[in-house]
Amino acid sequence: MDIGQxxxxxxxxxxxxxxxxxxxxxxxxxxxxxxxxxxxIKKKFEPLLLVGIAFGMLLTNLPVASESDLIYHPEWWIGxxxxxxxxxxxxxxxxxxxxxxxxxxxxxxxxxxxxxIGVGAMTDFGPMIANPKSLLLGAAAxxxxxSAFIMxxxxxxxxxxxASIGIIGGAxxxxxxxxxxxxxxxxxxxxxIAAYSYMALIPIIQPPIMRLLTTKxxxxxxxxxxxxxxxxxxxxxxxxxxxxxxxxxxSVAPLLGCLMFGNLLKECGVTERLSDTAQNxxxxxxxxxxxxxxxxxxxxxxxxxxxxxxxxxxxxxxxCLSTIxxxxxxxxxxxxxxxxxxxxxxxxxxxxxxxxxxxAHSEGLKANPSNYLLMHxxxxxxxxxxxxxxxxGILMAVFG
Amino acid sequence: xLNAVESVTIGESFALAGVSxxxxxxxxxxxxxxxxxxxxxxxxxxxxxxxxxxxxxxFFSKKTEKTTDATPVAEENKNTVTARGSCGNIVLNxxxxxxxxxxxxxxxxxxxxxxxxxxxxxxxKID
Numbered sequence: 007m008d009i010g011q012x013x014x015x016x017x018x019x020x021x022x023x024x025x026x027x028x029x030x031x032x033x034x035x036x037x038x039x040x041x042x043x044x045x046x047i048k049k050k051f052e053p054l055l056l057v058g059i060a061f062g063m064l065l066t067n068l069p070v071a072s073e074s075d076l077i078y079h080p081e082w083w084i085g086x087x088x089x090x091x092x093x094x095x096x097x098x099x100x101x102x103x104x105x106x107x108x109x110x111x112x113x114x115x116x117x118x119x120x121x122x123i124g125v126g127a128m129t130d131f132g133p134m135i136a137n138p139k140s141l142l143l144g145a146a147a148x149x150x151x152x153s154a155f156i157m158x159x160x161x162x163x164x165x166x167x168x169a170s171i172g173i174i175g176g177a178x179x180x181x182x183x184x185x186x187x188x189x190x191x192x193x194x195x196x197x198x199i200a201a202y203s204y205m206a207l208i209p210i211i212q213p214p215i216m217r218l219l220t221t222k223x224x225x226x227x228x229x230x231x232x233x234x235x236x237x238x239x240x241x242x243x244x245x246x247x248x249x250x251x252x253x254x255x256x257s258v259a260p261l262l263g264c265l266m267f268g269n270l271l272k273e274c275g276v277t278e279r280l281s282d283t284a285q286n287x288x289x290x291x292x293x294x295x296x297x298x299x300x301x302x303x304x305x306x307x308x309x310x311x312x313x314x315x316x317x318x319x320x321x322x323x324x325x326c327l328s329t330i331x332x333x334x335x336x337x338x339x340x341x342x343x344x345x346x347x348x349x350x351x352x353x354x355x356x357x358x359x360x361x362x363x364x365x366a367h368s369e370g371l372k373a374n375p376s377n378y379l380l381m382h383x384x385x386x387x388x389x390x391x392x393x394x395x396x397x398x399g400i401l402m403a404v405f406g
Numbered sequence: 407x408l409n410a411v412e413s414v415t416i417g418e419s420f421a422l423a424g425v426s427x428x429x430x431x432x433x434x435x436x437x438x439x440x441x442x443x444x445x446x447x448x449x450x451x452x453x454x455x456x457x458x459x460x461x462x463x464x465f466f467s468k469k470t471e472k473t474t475d476a477t478p479v480a481e482e483n484k485n486t487v488t489a490r491g492s493c494g495n496i497v498l499n500x501x502x503x504x505x506x507x508x509x510x511x512x513x514x515x516x517x518x519x520x521x522x523x524x525x526x527x528x529x530x531k532i533d
Contacts, residue, residue: 128522130507138441145427145434152423159419165412168419234504242444247437254433285522364515380511389434396433400426 024069031306032067039063039301042199051206055179058297059199059304066105066302077103078302083113084192105302108295112187112194117296118180119264124289125180125391126244126268127281129359133385135239136232140351140382142335144389147355148397149331150175154324155401161316166190169401171317174201175324176394177208177356183300184261185398189405195304196314200321205358211322212329212353212365219333220349224340225373227348229382240273251396257406258399265395328356332386354383357390497528505529 017023042060046053066078082088082098093113098106111117134140155172163171166189173182174197182201186194204211216225244266252259271281336352350370354362363383370379414422451458498506506529514521 135441135445138438141434141438141441142431145431148427148430152427156416156419156423159414160416165414165419168414236448239444239448243441246440246444250437250440251433254436255429360521367515378512380515381508392437393430393434396430397426400429404422404426 021069029069029306031310032069033306034310035063035067035304035306039067045203045206052179052202054293055202055297056206058294059202059301062105062298062301063195063304064301065298066304067306078105078109078299078305079103080303080305080308082106083109083303105299108299109302111292111295112183112299113191115184115187115260117292117299118184119260120288120292121180121296122261122264122395123268123271124284124292125359126265126270127272127284128289129265129269129272129388129391130384131243131269131388132235132240133232133381134388135235135243137382137385139339139347140355140385141389141392142339143332143352143355143386144357144391144393145355146335146352147328147332147357147386147390148176148393150324150326150328150356151394151397151401153327154320157323158316158320161320163313163316166405167193169405170197171320172324173197173394173398173401174204174317174321175328175356176390176397177201177205177325177328177358177362178391178394179205180296181261181357181394181398183296185401188402191303192308193313193317194300195309196317197321198300199304200318204321204325205361208325208356208358208361209365211325212356212362213369215326215329216333216350216353216366216369219330220337222373224337224349225370226377227340227345228374228377229346229348229351229379232381232385237273237275241270241275244270244273247392251392255396255399255403257403258396261395261398262392265391325356329353332356332390348377348379348382351379351383351386355386355390355393357387357394359387359391360384362390363387496526499528499530501529501531 039060042056042063045051046056046060070076079102082102083093088094095110098110151172151174153172154175155168158168158171159165170182170186170190170193173185176182179198179201183194183198186197190197248263248266251262268281268284271277271284332352332355333349334352335355336347336349339347339352340349348370350366351363354366356362363380363386366383367378367380370377496506501509506526509529510521510524510526513526514524517524
């Protein structure tokens with residue numbers, strides 16, 4: 007028995023040997039995963055999702071000795087066979103690793119829709135019902151989606167990929183994942199990470215644009231107190247919007263239907279237990295599964311390329327242009343109403359709830375310490391969620 | 407069902423973006439009009455059919471009473487009701503749900519902490 011040879015074989019079979027023997031991309035991804043963990047834990051950048059995504063990245067990039075040890079098989083989901091003949095779910099269930107099983111929820115679009123039920127259960131549409139004009143601000147803030155789409159086409163992405171990149175501008179993680187898993191699953195990791203990172207960076211990205219496009223006088227505008235919205239209106243609203251939007255654009259039904267269902271659970275007053283579950287337990291479980299399985303798609307060999315870098319840049323441009331779109335319509339409405347609307351609330355039309363509304367509120371406070379814009383900004387903010395869901399529905403109908 | 411678009415020229419991408427933005431504007435503007443219509447109908451019903459308003463008030467106050475009965479703290483003070491928060495119930499003492507929501511939002515904003523990570527036990531109006 008050659009003891010030395012045993013040690014050599016053990017060393018050759020270890021993950022370290024594979025890591026430093028050709029799979030340098032995985033090593034880079036492990037470092038990147040640790041960086042995202044740092045951002046999530048220390049800097050609190052969307053920690054609920056970023057920690058899960060980063061840990062999924064870590065798991066999927068650690069080398070294993072044999073094929074049977076893999077916990078995620080990307081070729082089953084985005085390989086040529088999967089694209090041509092569809093995913094072989096029987097094979098996934100029989101031979102898949104843990105993350106393959108969890109990824110079924112992403113691939114089928116179940117997780118984003120379940121998250122939307124939770125988001126709906128946590129959302130108060132009252133400020134938007136009290137000031138319906140805020141819906142226009144929510145629509146204007148989708149400008150970045152289509153500007154980024156055009157730029158992605160110019161840079162040579164195919165239409166489905168361009169649509170998926172554009173949706174980052176909607177500032178809505180679940181919507182971005184829902185659209186990308188169907189149109190460009192190969193870009194899912196890059197798009198999800200870009201979307202959630204920029205959502206976390208809203209307090210850094212938006213204020214300079216707000217100050218650049220508005221005067222101090224405009225930022226100081228105090229808005230009239232919103233009217234009280236009756237319970238009946240809050241109950242009828244989700245039912246009415248679901249019927250109207252799903253009849254008009256059936257492709258928005260999964261996202262908008264789930265959002266409104268969650269909101270109805272909250273508002274109807276007879277399903278408190280379900281609403282509580284949707285807001286807490288369900289939301290937490292799905293967030294857990296979604297984060298780790300999306301992170302698993304970020305395998306070094308596929309992730310580290312110029313395409314990812316372009317997606318990150320285009321995502322940032324999309325975010326900025328969405329903010330600009332909301333602000334410009336906000337300024338227009340300010341002018342039309344003779345100074346009754348503070349244009350800052352337009353920037354809250356990017357849907358990241360409630361971060362964007364809080365940023366608009368704090369910028370208003372800086373300009374005028376007695377200016378409380380939070381409730382006014384919540385209107386465009388929740389309208390932005392509807393707007394980005396409609397935008398995703400349109401892109402799905404055209405490219406899906 | 408639309409046929410999936412396989413390729414798009416730069417010119418077509420501009421047209422597609424314009425059409426899509428117009429559709430989004432139209433859909434959200436329609437929802438805006440629907441909300442105005444819904445609000446007008448409710449206002450009209452409440453104004454011209456007081457029985458309808460009384461019925462609605464009774465329906466919702468019934469639910470509030472039900473919640474109040476289950477809370478011993480609320481029994482001590484008739485002005486105290488409970489409101490459902492993201493982390494359990496909140497005792498509201500001489501405070502409306504709307505005022506409580508605003509206070510909670512301001513506290514969350516000042517603390518830079520998401521609302522669902524804060525736990526409010528009670529909010530009391532001090533005269």
